[in-house]
Amino acid sequence: MKLDIVTIFPDYFAPLDVSLLGKARQRGDVDAHVHDLRGWAHDRHRTVDDTPYGGGPGMVMKPEPWGEALDAIVPPGSSARLVVPTPSGRPFTQELAGAYAAEPWLVFACGRYEGIDARVIEDARSRMPVDEVSIGDYVLAGGESAVLVMVEAVTRLLPGVLGNAGSAADDSFAPGRMEALLEGPVYTKPPDWRGRPVPPVLMSGNHGAIARWRRDEALRRTAAIRPELIARNALDDADRRTLSE
Numbered sequence: 001m002k003l004d005i006v007t008i009f010p011d012y013f014a015p016l017d018v019s020l021l022g023k024a025r026q027r028g029d030v031d032a033h034v035h036d037l038r039g040w041a042h043d044r045h046r047t048v049d050d051t052p053y054g055g056g057p058g059m060v061m062k063p064e065p066w067g068e069a070l071d072a073i074v075p076p077g078s079s080a081r082l083v084v085p086t087p088s089g090r091p092f093t094q095e096l097a098g099a100y101a102a103e104p105w106l107v108f109a110c111g112r113y114e115g116i117d118a119r120v121i122e123d124a125r126s127r128m129p130v131d132e133v134s135i136g137d138y139v140l141a142g143g144e145s146a147v148l149v150m151v152e153a154v155t156r157l158l159p160g161v162l163g164n165a166g167s168a169a170d171d172s173f174a175p176g177r178m179e180a181l182l183e184g185p186v187y188t189k190p191p192d193w194r195g196r197p198v199p200p201v202l203m204s205g206n207h208g209a210i211a212r213w214r215r216d217e218a219l220r221r222t223a224a225i226r227p228e229l230i231a232r233n234a235l236d237d238a239d240r241r242t243l244s245e
């Protein structure tokens with residue numbers, strides 16, 4: 001997968017060089033490049049923002065640097081999809097992360113201030129698919145944190161990026177998974193920590209009982225925290241007994 005990120009804060013993306021994603025980059029599984037938008041701002045002060053037409057608070061990102069940046073990064077006829085984080089975007093979900101993981105090339109545009117001049121998105125749509133996406137119902141100061149979230153959610157789904165390739169398929173919201181239950185509690189050594197033992201079933205070696213216990217814990221957690229997700233699951237009689245307890 002090819003990733004390009006355009007931002008006025010390139011240092012924000014130092015985390016892309018660590019952890020699993022850093023290893024994926026070293027292996028060549030992910031070809032990621034971060035670009036400073038100010039490289040396409042040609043005045044003495046490298047200006048990327050200006051006052052909003054129609055008045056109102058804050059500043060808006062000028063279209064010219066963005067247009068030149070996207071022209072330079074995305075040649076005509078290429079296979080790139082432009083992803084623009086914005087509070088007013090479609091929700092970023094595990095399903096969308098799965099769709100993005102199948103894309104050959106993602107270009108992320110990190111806005112700041114009150115956003116990017118709308119004509120940048122219009123112009124980009126004339127030559128590539130463009131998604132305006134939100135990572136949640138809260139307001140950030142810019143798109144960089146959202147891009148870090150999306151890049152992590154997407155690249156962990158790529159073959160070979162996760163240590164245990166199967167674990168992404170077991171995620172709560174894994175694309176194509178028939179169900180959506182929140183993960184239950186997990187435990188590791190020591191068997192007793194500060195007088196708190198690991199649930200004995202997990203030490204029993206009885207894989208059927210362990211699977212049942214894990215599903216029951218996931219059902220209970222989902223019913224308590226995200227009850228609206230329960231209806232998205234195919235429940236059997238044992239599940240219904242657990243939820244009725």
Ligand SMILES: N#Cc1c(-c2ccc3ccn(Cc4cccnc4)c3c2)n[nH]c1N
Nearest residue numbers: 085086111112134135136139140142143146
């Ligand atoms: N994804 C996502 C987001 C953002 C987000 C993303 C990009 C930009 C660029 C500028 N701003 C600031 C801003 C702009 C407009 C109004 N209010 C604030 C951003 C916020 N906030 N919350 C999310 N879930």
